[in-house]
Amino acid sequence: MEAVVKAAQIDPRRSDETLTPGAKASVLLVERALRDRRLLDAKWVDGYFGSTTVTAYAKFQKSLGYTRLAANGLPGRTSLTKLGAGRFRVTHAITPGARVSVDKTIVNTRTRSMLAEAERLLGRDLLVLQGSYNPGGDPTSAGTHDGGGALDISVKGMNSAARTAAVRALRRVGFAAWVRTPGQADWPWHIHAVAISDTDLSSQSQHQVGDYYLGLNGLARRGPDDGPKVAIRTWEEYRRR
Numbered sequence: 001m002e003a004v005v006k007a008a009q010i011d012p013r014r015s016d017e018t019l020t021p022g023a024k025a026s027v028l029l030v031e032r033a034l035r036d037r038r039l040l041d042a043k044w045v046d047g048y049f050g051s052t053t054v055t056a057y058a059k060f061q062k063s064l065g066y067t068r069l070a071a072n073g074l075p076g077r078t079s080l081t082k083l084g085a086g087r088f089r090v091t092h093a094i095t096p097g098a099r100v101s102v103d104k105t106i107v108n109t110r111t112r113s114m115l116a117e118a119e120r121l122l123g124r125d126l127l128v129l130q131g132s133y134n135p136g137g138d139p140t141s142a143g144t145h146d147g148g149g150a151l152d153i154s155v156k157g158m159n160s161a162a163r164t165a166a167v168r169a170l171r172r173v174g175f176a177a178w179v180r181t182p183g184q185a186d187w188p189w190h191i192h193a194v195a196i197s198d199t200d201l202s203s204q205s206q207h208q209v210g211d212y213y214l215g216l217n218g219l220a221r222r223g224p225d226d227g228p229k230v231a232i233r234t235w236e237e238y239r240r241r
Helices: 002-013 024-036 051-063 076-083 108-123 160-173 202-212 237-238
Strands: 099-102 105-108 128-130 151-152 174-182 189-195
Touching: 002 024, 002 051, 002 202, 024 076, 024 128, 051 076, 076 128, 076 202, 105 128, 105 202, 108 160, 108 189, 160 174, 160 189, 160 237, 174 202, 189 202
Parallel strands: none
Antiparallel strands: 099 105, 128 151, 151 189, 174 189
16 A cells, blocks of 8 residues: 555656556556446556546545545545455555644644654654644645645744754655745745655645655745755655664
8 A cells, every 4th residue: 555655646746657666566456446447448557656547546436435535546545445355455554543633733643643753853842833634724835734644834943954954854754844935935934744645635735745756845836855855755664664
């Protein structure tokens, strides 16, 4: 499951059809199952989890009665298990967990655990300004906080080095994270972070994660990444390191 979810975030953002390393075999299992349900044309069964496969998977989720975040085109544990019944077994499952409160905002338990570990590495607490599951809460967020895994973090009292250190800690535990400045858009200084491979991600956050893997800054103009260089890992990969 980890490999399939990773590919579903990265592949739609690629400018070519390079396959996500280590994901081809798992993606093919999913695509063949979608093909056999007549949700995906055979020509797209290629191990590349691009936008066509994402759309097909979303159709499968909707056929199960799922709506909104549950039909976002990212394979969740329950839908993937149902798709694979009699065909394949789901391993390395990802579970966002229940919704909980952090700094008067809402996140899921996976995101809360990631944030706590980043704070431990950093040696200081971080204040969450905007959490997840907040559709329409901040128009400047462009939908990134509509689903799970998204955080905006205060940088009040931080100098440049402290901001960079915070982003580095967040990236180390599995966030795609950047310092956002007033020069980029109509928002104050803050850190924007998205939990990689959170299966509740909004489509906008999925795109930001894909761009992060491709060395971009997660903004609409898709400029180069301006954050500290850190080996990209998911939370699950970080915990196994």
